[in-house]
Amino acid sequence: MYAIDRIESALNRALARATQSPTEAGAKNECPPKFAAALNYSVFPGGGRFRPRLCLAVAAACGEDHPECTDAAAVAIELMHCASLVHDDLPCFDNASSRRGKPSVHRAHGERLAVLSGDALIVLAFQEVARAGLVAPQRLPALLAIVAESVGAPHGIAAGQAWECESTVSLAAYQQAKTGALFVASTMAGAAAAGHDAKPWRALGMALGEAYQVADDLHDAVDTEEELGKPVGRDAALGRPSAAIDLGITGAVQRLNLLLANAVDSIPECAGAIPLRAVIAAEAGRLMPKRLRLRAA
Amino acid sequence: MYAIDRIESALNRALARATQSPTEAGAKNECPPKFAAALNYSVFPGGGRFRPRLCLAVAAACGEDHPECTDAAAVAIELMHCASLVHDDLPCFDNASSRRGKPSVHRAHGERLAVLSGDALIVLAFQEVARAGLVAPQRLPALLAIVAESVGAPHGIAAGQAWECESTVSLAAYQQAKTGALFVASTMAGAAAAGHDAKPWRALGMALGEAYQVADDLHDAVDTEEELGKPVGRDAALGRPSAAIDLGITGAVQRLNLLLANAVDSIPECAGAIPLRAVIAAEAGRLMPKRLRLRAA
Numbered sequence: 001m002y003a004i005d006r007i008e009s010a011l012n013r014a015l016a017r018a019t020q021s022p023t024e025a026g027a028k029n030e031c032p033p034k035f036a037a038a039l040n041y042s043v044f045p046g047g048g049r050f051r052p053r054l055c056l057a058v059a060a061a062c063g064e065d066h067p068e069c070t071d072a073a074a075v076a077i078e079l080m081h082c083a084s085l086v087h088d089d090l091p092c093f094d095n096a097s098s099r100r101g102k103p104s105v106h107r108a109h110g111e112r113l114a115v116l117s118g119d120a121l122i123v124l125a126f127q128e129v130a131r132a133g134l135v136a137p138q139r140l141p142a143l144l145a146i147v148a149e150s151v152g153a154p155h156g157i158a159a160g161q162a163w164e165c166e167s168t169v170s171l172a173a174y175q176q177a178k179t180g181a182l183f184v185a186s187t188m189a190g191a192a193a194a195g196h197d198a199k200p201w202r203a204l205g206m207a208l209g210e211a212y213q214v215a216d217d218l219h220d221a222v223d224t225e226e227e228l229g230k231p232v233g234r235d236a237a238l239g240r241p242s243a244a245i246d247l248g249i250t251g252a253v254q255r256l257n258l259l260l261a262n263a264v265d266s267i268p269e270c271a272g273a274i275p276l277r278a279v280i281a282a283e284a285g286r287l288m289p290k291r292l293r294l295r296a297a
Numbered sequence: 298m299y300a301i302d303r304i305e306s307a308l309n310r311a312l313a314r315a316t317q318s319p320t321e322a323g324a325k326n327e328c329p330p331k332f333a334a335a336l337n338y339s340v341f342p343g344g345g346r347f348r349p350r351l352c353l354a355v356a357a358a359c360g361e362d363h364p365e366c367t368d369a370a371a372v373a374i375e376l377m378h379c380a381s382l383v384h385d386d387l388p389c390f391d392n393a394s395s396r397r398g399k400p401s402v403h404r405a406h407g408e409r410l411a412v413l414s415g416d417a418l419i420v421l422a423f424q425e426v427a428r429a430g431l432v433a434p435q436r437l438p439a440l441l442a443i444v445a446e447s448v449g450a451p452h453g454i455a456a457g458q459a460w461e462c463e464s465t466v467s468l469a470a471y472q473q474a475k476t477g478a479l480f481v482a483s484t485m486a487g488a489a490a491a492g493h494d495a496k497p498w499r500a501l502g503m504a505l506g507e508a509y510q511v512a513d514d515l516h517d518a519v520d521t522e523e524e525l526g527k528p529v530g531r532d533a534a535l536g537r538p539s540a541a542i543d544l545g546i547t548g549a550v551q552r553l554n555l556l557l558a559n560a561v562d563s564i565p566e567c568a569g570a571i572p573l574r575a576v577i578a579a580e581a582g583r584l585m586p587k588r589l590r591l592r593a594a
Contacts, residue, residue, distance in 0.1 A: 018450040030470070031451030035459035039450060087416065092408040111389040112462055115412065116455045119384065122416060123449030126423045130441045140437060144427045152420030153315040153336060154328030158413045162332035165409055173327070 007052045008044075010071040011078060015040055018124050038109040038117045042086050043079070047100050047229075050283065051186040052078040054208065057279045058190030058201060061272030065195065069139060072132035073189040076125040076147050081182055083121035084157045086114050093161070094234065101229035122151065132193060142192040150185035157181055164240075171241050175213050176206075183209030200268040207263035208280070214256045215287035217242040222249065222289050253292055260284040304349045305341075307368040308375060312337055315421050335406040335414045340379050344397050344526075347580065348483040349375040351505065354576045355487030355498060358569030362492065366436060369429035370486040373422040373444050378479055380418035381454045383411050390458070391531065398526035419448065429490060439489040447482035454478055461537075468538050472510050473503075480506030497565040504560035505577070511553045512584035514539040518546065519586050550589055557581040 019036035031039075052074035059070040089096040089104040091111060096104045106114035129147050133140030153159045160178025163169050184205030188198035219228055220235050221244035235242035243252040263284065264277050285293075316333035328336075349371035356367040386393040386401040388408060393401045403411035426444050430437030450456045457475025460466050481502035485495035516525055517532050518541035532539035540549040560581065561574050582590075 020451070031456055032459040032463050034462050035450060035456060083416075087412055090412065092412065110462065113459060115384055115387065115389065116459050118416065119380075119419060119448075120450040120453075120455040122419050123445055123453065123455065126441065127445045127449065130438060130445060133438050133441070137434075137438065140441075141427060141430050141434065144423065144430070144437075144441070148420055148424045148427060151416075152424065153332060153417040154317070156417075156420065158417040158420065159328055159332060162329040162410060162413050165331050165407065166329050 003053050003056050004049060006056065006071065007049050007074060007078065008046070010075045011043055011046070014075050014079065014124060014128055015043055017127075018120065034109065035113060035116060035120075038105060038113040039120060041108060042105050042114075042117045042121060043082050045100065046078070046082075048286070049078060050212070051081055051182055053283065054183070054186040054205075055190040055193070057276055057283075058187050058204070059194045061267075061270050061276035062191050062194035062196040063271045064193065066135045066193070069132045069135045070190065070193040072128045072135070073143055073147075073193040074186075076128040076132075076143075077150075077182060077186050077189060079121045079125040079128065080147065080151050080157065080185075083118040083125070084151075084161070084182075086121070087118040088161060090114060093164075094238075096230060096234075098225075099230050125151075136193075136195070139192055139195060142198060143189055146185050146188045146192055146198060150181040155181060169241075174241070175210070179213045179216070180206055180209030183212060196270070203266040204263055204268075204280075207259055207266055208284075211256055211259035211263060211284065211287060214243040214252055214259065215289070217244040218249065218252050218256065218292065219289050220244065221252075222291055227290070249292070253288070256288065260287070300350050300353050301346060303353065303368065304346050304371060304375065305343070307372045308340055308343070311372050311376065311421060311425055312340055314424075315417065331406065332410060332413060332417075335402060335410040336417060338405060339383050339402050339411075339414045339418060340376070342397065343375070343379075345583070346375060347509070348378055348479055350580065351480070351483040351502075352487040352490070354573055354580075355484050355501070356491045358564075358567050358573035359488050359491035359493040360568045361490065363432045363490070366429045366432045367487065367490040369425045369432070370440055370444075370490040371483075373425040373429075373440075374447075374479060374483050374486060376418045376422040376425065377444065377448050377454065377482075380415040380422070381448075381458070381479075383418070384415040385458060387411060390461075391535075393527060395522075396527050422448075433490075433492070436489055436492060439495060440486055443482050443485045443489055443495060447478040452478060466538075471538070472507070476510045476513070477503055477506030480509060493567070500563040501560055501565075501577075504556050504563055505581075508553055508556035508560060508581065508584060511540040511549055511556065512586070514541040515546065515549050515553065515589065516586050517541065518549075519588060524587070546589070550585070553585065557584070 019031045055074040064070050086105045088094055089099055090106055129143050132143050150156045155177050163174035184202055187201040187205035191201045192198040220232055223232050225232050264280050267273050267276055316328045352371040361367050383402045385391055386396055387403055426440050429440050447453045452474050460471040481499055484498040484502035488498045489495040517529055520529050522529050561577050564570050564573055
């Protein structure tokens with residue numbers, strides 16, 4: 001099965017458990033139907049599913065022996081990503097009207113269900129981690145720690161978003177927490193799900209996270225709203241830090257290429273290192289905005 | 298140590314880890330200072346800490362052998378409760394101006410940090426569960442499942458709050474999810490933290506959760522804002538379901554007393570059943586609004 005199909009199937013199963021499962025005690029209470037709709041809307045259709053693909057690729061390179069464990073880790077990370085998008089789009093943050101080519105969750109389902117969907121997706125992500133523990137109990141502590149650290153305080157996504165509320169911002173801490181943390185979790189959780197030591201995989205996640213941030217800045221600067229599926233030019237409009245603004249388009253393209261080369265170089269020795277390098281290189285090529293690919297080549 | 302001091306100490310340690318800890322890799326990034334302040338403001342000073350006290354009492358009755366494991370479970374549950382209060386108070390929900398006798402989190406720290414604090418407290422709760430797993434790894438899967446089920450979809454707090462967005466509401470499902478679920482988690486996690494089977498403890502949590510809901514309705518109906526530390530008369534003003542409105546004050550008092558008697562009767566056989574009955578009875582007495590205690594006697 002292609003990675004993307006495998007991820008969509010696993011996400012579908014997770015959402016079905018959250019929105020349809022009966023209670024253990026046999027009680028009749030179901031998930032509130034509008035809530036179930038908002039949860040599904042928050043996850044499907046997806047974006048590039050870059051993080052769970054990365055998680056799967058690392059697990060494969062480590063010789064995964066429990067695919068259900070990898071699936072659970074990859075799903076947990078994608079659900080955390082979806083939760084962060086739903087909350088980031090809220091009126092009090094970016095007040096984004098669209099995301100992934102359709103109205104944002106709060107525009108389509110209301111602000112209350114958007115807040116609650118984000119909350120429930122965070123919880124569901126941890127329930128997925130718990131499922132990984134059913135398959136491989138001895139891997140549960142490491143997976144739980146990796147996923148949690150990437151999302152909470154002091155250094156996870158929520159802390160990254162919180163830097164936007166400070167008057168003095170550490171740009172490195174901001175970007176590492178807001179974007180880098182979940183990429184680090186993707187590579188480390190992929191290794192941990194395959195029973196490997198996760199630490200050597202931190203550098204790959206760091207490099208790809210930084211590359212993704214630069215690519216995101218480039219997309220915001222050069223894409224159309226139609227291409228991107230969400231409003232563009234937001235960094236300049238909101239005065240947010242942006243590599244495309246700080247380094248210029250050419251400088252940012254050079255920076256992106258350097259980071260991608262560093263990422264490939266950072267892959268630890270493992271059984272599947274060579275195919276993983278090819279996968280990372282191919283994924284990396286997709287990060288560059290289409291209209292810049294000729295320039296980057 | 299008294300239970301309340303034990304809980305405050307454990308909560309203080311958890312918040313310190315979230316707001317002050319260095320990164321594993323030795324990076325310099327700290328928790329954003331305003332975020333750290335909002336997180337602490339969300340948890341301290343507390344309300345009655347009823348849920349973690351309940352968790353500790355059940356663990357003691359089960360003959361707890363790993364107090365750190367109980368502490369972690371109790372803290373996880375209280376953090377989930379705090380997170381739900383912060384998000385429930387948001388402008389898009391109750392738009393509450395005060396909570397626990399001081400301005401609500403979004404009034405004091407802004408809406409963005411209130412959303413992020415709720416998110417990070419949910420994550421921190423799971424990190425506490427992970428800490429329980431460090432002490433007693435074989436208890437981690439049960440604790441993780443109990444805590445997660447009580448907070449997410451389809452039957453946890455978030456789902457309970459989501460029922461408020463439906464046009465047709467199952468009142469039983471609404472109250473069980475919004476209030477009962479975390480009480481069930483408190484009793485079950487207390488048992489699981491002590492290495493006992495958690496299922497027999499569900500009934501006690503159910504009864505206490507329902508009792509707490511009725512007590513909450515009574516407080517809203519008869520207390521002053523000064524006594525309650527938050528606005529009163531909100532159920533009538535917002536047309537929310539309320540036992541005090543449906544059954545009248547006298548009927549709701551009778552219902553509360555019946556539920557509390559049921560709770561005491563439901564305590565499973567265990568080494569500390571007799572002292573636990575006394576603790577539950579004493580805690581239960583505190584649920585009744587002061588001005589109704591004579592009537593209830």
